[in-house]
Amino acid sequence: MHRQETQAVQCLHVPQHVIIAIIIIICHWQGVGGVIQMPRGFLPQAYELVRQRGGVCIADEVQTGFGRTGDHFWGFQSAGVMPDIVTMAKGIGNGFPMAAVVTTPEIAETMSKALHANTFGGNPMACAIGMAVLDVIEDEGIQERAKQIGGYFIKKLMKLRDDFNIVGDVRGQGLMLGLELVADRASRIPLPVAQVNKIWEDCKEMGLLIGKGGIFGSVYRIKPPMCITEADVDFAVAVLQRALEMHQERVTTKTSH
Numbered sequence: 001m002h003r004q005e006t007q008a009v010q011c012l013h014v015p016q017h018v019i020i021a022i023i024i025i026i027c028h029w030q031g032v033g034g035v036i037q038m039p040r041g042f043l044p045q046a047y048e049l050v051r052q053r054g055g056v057c058i059a060d061e062v063q064t065g066f067g068r069t070g071d072h073f074w075g076f077q078s079a080g081v082m083p084d085i086v087t088m089a090k091g092i093g094n095g096f097p098m099a100a101v102v103t104t105p106e107i108a109e110t111m112s113k114a115l116h117a118n119t120f121g122g123n124p125m126a127c128a129i130g131m132a133v134l135d136v137i138e139d140e141g142i143q144e145r146a147k148q149i150g151g152y153f154i155k156k157l158m159k160l161r162d163d164f165n166i167v168g169d170v171r172g173q174g175l176m177l178g179l180e181l182v183a184d185r186a187s188r189i190p191l192p193v194a195q196v197n198k199i200w201e202d203c204k205e206m207g208l209l210i211g212k213g214g215i216f217g218s219v220y221r222i223k224p225p226m227c228i229t230e231a232d233v234d235f236a237v238a239v240l241q242r243a244l245e246m247h248q249e250r251v252t253t254k255t256s257h
Helices: 003-010 042-052 075-079 105-113 124-139 142-163 193-205 230-256
Strands: 023-026 056-060 085-089 099-103 167-173 176-181 211-213 219-222
Touching (some): 023 042, 042 075, 124 142, 142 167, 193 230
Parallel strands (some): 023 056, 056 085
Antiparallel strands (some): 167 176, 176 219, 211 219
16 A cells, blocks of 8 residues: 555544544545545455444445446445445436435444434335346346446547547546546646536537546546447547547647747
């Protein structure tokens, strides 16, 4: 682990008497944060330290769950940890607005000792939809498909990285991918937001919708439907390539003037 990351774990070492409660909520792949994976070894150490203090470990699987990362059904499995609570949404309903929380019997039992209500919790329609989604994921091999198509996708994006100096990094797993834009690869200074937004708008005008994220808003978050084909990937990459070329043309024109 890098020094910074080790210090981030060690910061949990505080005097026992100071702590009232510790809860750590972590998504193994940070989506809005710019498609950033937790450093290797961080989660097991963090989980261990939290549990030593009687804390609870929560895995946020809203974006990474239901096979999107390809190798595993849940993102936390990549880190080799077992959370006490798992929160999930989005993929659970395939567009239907629903979410769920899964936890241990011991933690669930505490809910019987406090007033808690959910108007729409456990309604039959949501449950039926959730079960149907799970059936499709299993029957149609959606997780394996995310791994295969995701591998094809990231190789295409890496080719863009090789061809364009402003593509500073390509990263991700399965169909949770990120493309980071920089002023130049040597300095790795984030590309100005106005330029990031212009390329993003050009993509939209050509029929490609992608997200944005990262601390500086300079990472394109690519999380397509898990049913996409290689032809869809080819189209997306072609649009990104053309948008990056248009950016280069604007920069060249401005420089020449």
